[in-house]
Amino acid sequence: MDPERPTHFSLLKRSEQAHKNQLYVRIRFKASFQNTMLQNEHSEVKMDAATDIVVVGCINTDLVSFVPRLPSVGETVFSDALETHFGGKGANQAAQAALLMQFRDAPSETLFHECAFSGSCQSAEGALRENGAAAATLVDNASLDAAKRRTPICGVAMVGRVGRDIAGLSFIRHFHSLGIETRGISMDSDKRTGTALVTVAHGGENTIAYVPGANASLSREHITVEPAVSLLRNAKVVVSENGIPGEISVECFRIAKEGNSQVMTIFTPAPVDRVNPEICCFTDFLLCNSVEARLLVKIWGNESIASETNVEEIARQLHEVILRTASKFPQGLRGRANVVITQGSQPCVLFANERIVQVPVAKTVPSELVVDTTGAGDSFAGSLAYFLLKMPASPELAVSRATFVAAQSVTKKGAAESYTGKRDLPDHLFQPQ
Template sequence: MEPIDPTGEWPLDVVVVGSANVDLVVRVDRRPGRGETVLGSDLSTHPGGKGANQAVAAARLGARVALLGRVGADGHGRLLRESLERDKVDLGHLREAGAPTGVALITVGPEGDNSIIVSPGANARLEEQDVADAAGLLRSAPVVSLQLETPLPTVLAAARAAHRAVFNLSPPAPVPDELLALCDPLVVNEHEARMVLGAGGPPAEQARALLRLGPRSVVITLGAGGAVAADASGVTTIPSPRVEAVDTTGAGDAFTGALAWRLARGDGLADAVAFAVRVGAATVRGAGAQSSFPTLSEVEEP
């Protein structure tokens, strides 16, 4: 697909095609075993969803962002619209569906680690026709950011329409070779890389193995260990700043949103990943997902 403006004066920086959920969060001292009940903290409610998170993360850093997605005609849907509008995300293609707004049930452990169950709701109603109807939107940005909390055929249609597709393969699931070949980059964490490859191994070797599956570039996030970036020019390991983790919820989405924005600005892969690593590290220092996403001035330079 040819750029709509070869001078590079894009109307938007990033279009995110993906989910919008409300996160229902409880902190626990330990997670229950089978048949067991444990007491947790007061329930807190936050805007979330991988798509909305990536859009807010990029917008808060200064990107011009639009979100293509679906929510329900309910209180959770109104909460999401209001929060996205506060961060100046373009909602012209966030539509209502005949289903409840998606919900994520999150438990946060004492070390800041999280376990998540997602009820997709309206997100499961985002269809290929929605992508076709938004063709002009997808052509208006150099980067389209994608995840897997919406149906796979919709994700594939959006990747086909994108100038450059940044695809976070999360939640992990089998995907067709065509989608992998459209990724630039494919973004996975260590667990997702192992799922795709069927085996573990050193991150640099995993990145090379993932490249052989067809993506134009690959990024493996390593949590506190930083990230690995790989493309035809080689493999680069980028360390993370050392921070005290309070809550890791949304850190991967903040990373991907930041990565998409810097690639849209024209950064090389390694430089974009280095910036995204700092954004991810800044995110885990606060509680919640979007509430912890930093502004550009809050991201520490190396």
């Protein structure tokens, strides 16, 4: 027998050892990931700035299919391309707010403060050679050189839940690259990171099917403990949306109001058929489109709105419905019950300080330049949070400037990937008036 030729037995031994190595990498990877998220004694993530904006919401992977036109019921159409993007209304809103916050330029930081490989395997490339593609994919490009990196903080924090999977890890690294504080993100070992199945037509119109995944398991036990409580109590603006359980948005707003009576809360209610009415007690700015506004008046106020009713009247009725709904709860009204209704390229309608105003869209995009409207509403919400932080006494100006920022997003594919940051926007947007 040729001594250099591997026998069947030796191949089995190698296969068995490779499996053990891969399992070892998985175990160490999970332990490192969990320890980093919990910031135990091995982690040295440091806070560089106060957290002014906290977003509580869903975190999804967007699987986007681009088609010539949206298919009819029962129809099959060819897709031009399938792409994967970072998504989720909450994650998108946090990303846009972070891009508008000014923070120092920093190299892309890694999540890993401690990542070990067995034997001579000291990198992802080594994992690929010795342990197989699955282990290399699992550990991504982390290495021992990534230990004890400093995470840049821009003043925005995300509170939510992801699965203990590759998508969840990718999101943490995505948030860190934007300087977003991630200590408020918990992990679910049983459910996968949320997923949105998005179909986009050539004109930018889209349909979305939402699989909540780990988002649905976000509960009070995740937001009523540190560090989430401190993030909420010390925030100046708290944003939430209806992609997570409704009682969680209510509880987050309650915690924020108890910690700081001057905090501003922004709530986006889609999908409106599952909104917890108690949110009316704590909301300063309810942000929705005209269709959602009509539905909320019907759901909360048990009132029908004639199709010819103008948007200004809908905004007034929605404000009154919020007041009446809040009065049904023991704590009563603790928010301002302002209303912002968006209408695409048409002027926004703002009900604030007991007056209704039309706010023209600061920038319109020609239809031939519209590529993908996915996430445009989230860009507006994240931008509004930023501008309300900077100019709390001028909601009309904040809405106007938010429309300008959101308009940039429809000219590119994707949601958060299509958003524009401060360095690429005109200086006048950031000047006080």
